Amino acid sequence: MAIHPTVEAPDSAHTASNATAIDIEAWTEQATAALSSITISAAPTIPGASVTLKVPLDDHPVARQERVIGADVSATEAVRAGYARRREPLRRDSLKRRDALLKGKEGSRRRQRWENDRLLNNPYAQPPLPSDWEVRPTYPVHSVPYYLAPLWDAEMARSVEKRRKGTKSTKSKDGSKDDTTGKVPKELREKLKRSRAAKGLLQELEDEVRKFVEKWESKEKMMEQEGMVDPDSEDDEIVFVGRNGQMNDMRSPRNSEEIKREKLLFHSPVDDHGAGFGRWLVHHIGSYYGLRTWSVTVGNPARREAYVGIKGTRLRSGHRLSSRYALPRPLSAMV
Known part of the structure; x- marks a missing residue:
């Protein structure tokens, strides 16, 4: 069976549009x-409908003229006429x-x-x-x-x-100053802050200690100048025999009554429990001045005595160490 294509008839509307085509050139x-x-022109300007602003660009604006309002002009008329005072514009x-x-x-x-x-x-x-x-450290770099x-x-x-040997020497008992010498203990400072009345007792005890130390130092210096102290000698008595056979024994400075290495600073009955604070002050004063302190019970009736003494200044070989040093500031002035 053979298939033959059929051609459809054109649409009537399409045919009409082609017949009536638009003439573009016309x-x-x-x-x-x-x-x-057509003519273009600007719209006519209505008088009074626009305002012209003029802003001065310099730093010295023109002074505004003041208008004087007459006495016969009312406030309403002055506002309408434009005579009212207006706020000056900001610069x-x-x-x-x-x-x-x-x-x-x-x-x-x-x-x-600004100048600095x-x-x-x-x-x-x-x-x-x-x-x-430049970014660099502020400290010197070696x-x-x-x-x-x-x-x-x-x-x-x-x-x-x-430094380690120096620390050991300060802790040894060779007559040198301890680490606590010249330093105010924290507990003493806090205690005296609470009880201000004890400051007078502290000052009295400290005055006695300072006098004792100054007297000891002056006598030590005088004996060294006179030659009574021999660093190589022991504590035995030295006997001199003259030409005529007379013996003159030189008294030992250790047995002398003129030089006392200890001093009774505070004493109280054993039953007095409040006296413990006084002995506590004595021990703190001794540690502040680098002295040796101790308390003993003696007598009948029994009493407690607090002593301060100069620390030993002799080594095993017999050489003496200098015990003189500048006294620190008074402890009563530091607390």
Whole structure:
């Protein structure tokens, strides 16, 4: 069976549109003629409908003229006529005005601070260098070569050993000052803050201690000048035999009554429980001045006595150590 294509008939509407096609050239000519006949002009200005503003750009605006209102003109008429006093407009902000406000008036504190910040009146002021803006440590940096490191470590070890020996010597009982010498104990300071009446007792006891120490030091110095103290001698008595056979024994400074290494500073009955505070003050005063303190019970009826004494100044070899040192500030003035 053979299939033959059939051709459909064209649409009637499409045929009508092709028949009545728009003439573009004719339409363009008509539009051009219409536009050429149109004229454009500005709209007429209505008087009183617009306001002209004029803002002065300089820093010295023109002074506004004052209008004098007559006595016969009422307030309503003056407002309508434009004679009313209006607020003056604010001046424009500018960098020049801001700088003037930042500097302040001449001679004011603001102006002085502004000049000091910028070093204007300093004749020796120098502008910063580019190296000043570099990021670097503020402390001095010592560059040590690597081959000197063993020497550096040896010096540091020597200084640490010396410091450690010094700490040991202060803790030993060889007559040197302790770590507590010249330092006010914290508990004593707090105790005297609560009881102000005890400060008088502290001052009396301290005066006795200072007199005792000063007297001991002056006698020690005088004996050294007279040659009565021999660093190589022992505590035995020295006997001199003259040409005529007479013996003259030199008294030992240790057995002498003129030099007393201890002093009774405070005593009270054993039953007096309030006297413990006085003995406590004696022990703190002794530690402040680097002295030896102790308490004993003696007598009948029994009583408690608190003593202070000079620490031993003799080594096993017989050499004496100097016990003289400057007295610290009074303890009563430190608390």
